[in-house]
Amino acid sequence: MKSILVTGAAGLLGRFVVAELLQHGYAVRGFDRRAGSSAIDWCVGDVTDPVAVGQAMQGMDGLLHIAAVPNIWSGDAQTIMRVNTLGTYTVFDAAEAAGIGHAVFCSSDSVAGYTVREGRMLAPRYAPLDLEHPLLATDPYAVSKVLGEDLARSFALRGMSVVALRTVFVAYPEMAGEIVARAKDPAAYRGPAVGGPSSAGGGPLHHHIDARDLARAFRLALELKLAGGDFERFYLSAQVTLAPEPTLERLRRLHGAAVQVRDPGVYERQPFAPLYDLTHAAERLGFLAEFDQRHLLAGLPGF
Ligand SMILES: NC(=O)c1ccc[n+]([C@@H]2O[C@H](COP(=O)([O-])OP(=O)(O)OC[C@H]3O[C@@H](n4cnc5c(N)ncnc54)[C@H](O)[C@@H]3O)[C@@H](O)[C@H]2O)c1
Numbered sequence: 001m002k003s004i005l006v007t008g009a010a011g012l013l014g015r016f017v018v019a020e021l022l023q024h025g026y027a028v029r030g031f032d033r034r035a036g037s038s039a040i041d042w043c044v045g046d047v048t049d050p051v052a053v054g055q056a057m058q059g060m061d062g063l064l065h066i067a068a069v070p071n072i073w074s075g076d077a078q079t080i081m082r083v084n085t086l087g088t089y090t091v092f093d094a095a096e097a098a099g100i101g102h103a104v105f106c107s108s109d110s111v112a113g114y115t116v117r118e119g120r121m122l123a124p125r126y127a128p129l130d131l132e133h134p135l136l137a138t139d140p141y142a143v144s145k146v147l148g149e150d151l152a153r154s155f156a157l158r159g160m161s162v163v164a165l166r167t168v169f170v171a172y173p174e175m176a177g178e179i180v181a182r183a184k185d186p187a188a189y190r191g192p193a194v195g196g197p198s199s200a201g202g203g204p205l206h207h208h209i210d211a212r213d214l215a216r217a218f219r220l221a222l223e224l225k226l227a228g229g230d231f232e233r234f235y236l237s238a239q240v241t242l243a244p245e246p247t248l249e250r251l252r253r254l255h256g257a258a259v260q261v262r263d264p265g266v267y268e269r270q271p272f273a274p275l276y277d278l279t280h281a282a283e284r285l286g287f288l289a290e291f292d293q294r295h296l297l298a299g300l301p302g303f
Contacts, residue, residue: 008067010036047087057098084144161226169202210291244302246271
């Protein structure tokens, strides 16, 4: 049985990832600022504390680094940068020192730069947006994920294998009310309006992914056969957005002809397909999302 350290295990995503790993026979240790409710071994500490992180790594075979300030609304820029970059360095440094050969880093689609309206968000250059697309992050959270990926990659260059998962907004069960509130009145929505843990996200196209799918993606990334030195990245999303308009229509309304459509067939087959290219994750990671949350919006105007 393999022992896996999951940072951020007490968080909204962490509990789904822990459950997925336990179901598949892994021994799991959680590292977080507080112990979560999962019945696993817990190490409580801060990801920027090298001593606490170093102790948590002992005896582990693999690492899923999920702990972070999870969006620009959850911390000021200084805190985001400290936790998401220094914390990532500290975690990977300790993993390397403990002899862990394979790690998964929880990144975000925000690295592409198309997630939050605050700041200087730039239109994507083309759709579907793939790994060749430039990273156009402008807000502190998105930049922290770009830097986090770079830090993780530096440890791959030193001999680890690393996978970075660029997930879109996660539609946790707790977010259902926020998703519906936004869909009812997108112009007026200033979440969290109905008690959700944060605002309904996913950028202008209202991307989302179900937490069960994302947890499976983490397990697949953990199990991906890689050699030391390999560094791989994947965009992850449900197969449809939560937007009221088809994707190309919405992109044209927001950006005119600025977004080049490279593969119209994707949007002919599924008009609500996400901005992000899903074929790389399907082919290389064996991941295609099974769930989506559009059913929450049935009956609302445009859905
Ligand atoms: N929620 C989304 O829509 C979304 C989208 C893309 C990426 N992500 C990423 O997913 C991951 C999980 O986020 P989440 O949605 O579960 O949010 P969350 O806030 O529920 O979970 C983050 C966890 O990290 C822990 N943490 C934060 N700072 C820490 C520190 N200094 N030391 C130790 N632990 C610390 C928190 O206690 C929490 O349990 C994050 O890396 C986030 O950036 C989230």
